[in-house]
Amino acid sequence: MDRGTGAGQGMSGGSLPLRAYPGDLVELACEKCGRRGQYRKRTLVERSGPEIRLLDLLEEIAQCPRARNTYDACGAHFVGLV
Numbered sequence: 001m002d003r004g005t006g007a008g009q010g011m012s013g014g015s016l017p018l019r020a021y022p023g024d025l026v027e028l029a030c031e032k033c034g035r036r037g038q039y040r041k042r043t044l045v046e047r048s049g050p051e052i053r054l055l056d057l058l059e060e061i062a063q064c065p066r067a068r069n070t071y072d073a074c075g076a077h078f079v080g081l082v
């Protein structure tokens, strides 16, 4: 059972763990940068573990130059969750 991870979960799915992602293919896109990528969930689980939050994973794999830009933040998101 999970402990202490249930708080603040919204519809965006950003706080969901990777293992909760629907489907085998994790797809992310960023309209602002025109980036688009597909990753096998298995590969990501092997690399980062099934409990990594999607929000953290996004930051890790998107590698968007805008990721930490507070003026014009990155628009990267998981396609399957929106």
Ligand SMILES: [Zn+2]
Pocket (backbone or CB within 6 Å): 030, 031, 032, 033, 035, 064, 065, 066, 067, 073, 074, 075, 076
């Ligand atoms: Zn971006």
